[in-house]
Amino acid sequence: MPELPEVETIRRDLEERIIGKKIESLEVLAPKMISPKLKTFKKILFGRSLSKIERRGKLLIFSFLFPQTKAYYLLIHLKMTGQLIYIDKRIKIAGGHSSADLIKSKKRGKKESEYSKVVDEVPNKHTRIIFRFMGGGVLYFNDLRKFAYLKIVDSKELNSILLSNYGPEPLSPDFSLTFLESLVKKRRTSIKALLLNQRAIAGLGNIYVDESLFLAGIRPQRLANSLIKMEVSKLRRAINHLIKKAIKERGTTFSTYIDSRGKQGNFSRFLKVYGRGGKKCLNCGHLIVKTKLAGRGTHYCPHCQR
């Protein structure tokens, strides 16, 4: 599940490798995942040079050069299982078969299970869109569950999306103690639900929320407005620290996340509660509880968190 650190890792890698490249062709294998419709989508992107890659929360924003016409932006949201894999060299496809044919032949030739987990070769059966760049680079957009999307918007639409859907970035000065205190004070929901809300704070997902609450010693069920100043302060520091550290470690791979080079994230080694239900707390030895909260799997230590 790509959250802020995973999306940021992808953003940085792609920024390094594909800025300035021009789109030569597009292969859309899952038309439902894009908007506007295929014809318009292709028309806008064809021949465009990529000029910038930004991120807001978990959303990637690709900018292209539009010297003569009105500018458009490509938004990519990976949701749960989306991947962006960039391969520098052109993939050889024998006998002029399309990539779709290649995927089908692989599917026939190999057992289903071999392709069910993280896959390190592309294209594969979860490849939904292929961007080919002039000079040979290829960007593969994969998604096992087809939750992810690619959306082209103009600047007006972009601004309204960014303005209305996202709270402060956890690593920006806006994410201050004052901000978090006033946010928490006026909310009557669980602290976990609040942290998952992108309109409150941008970029946190289930993994980093559980980890942050553990580090801050706060139970996920606690009502946001019940936190005392010291707890809010601990929580802010925990979030800030974990997000920074996770970016440094190139994100967390729990099930399907891989970066744009096909590599797994190292932060998985530092997880203290997420995915550790029923195991001993690394701090105190009590058993980690796994329950359901805000519709999500929720992990915490009943002894360390109060």
Place this chain on the structure above:
DNA sequence: GTGTTTGTTATCAA
């Protein structure tokens, strides 16, 4: 067939 996985949105209620 059932339950589980999660980021986001739709929907409904207050």
Place this chain on the structure above:
DNA sequence: CTTGATAACAAACA
């Protein structure tokens, strides 16, 4: 209008 709770979506696996 806002907030909050919950279901729904999609696909695969145990």
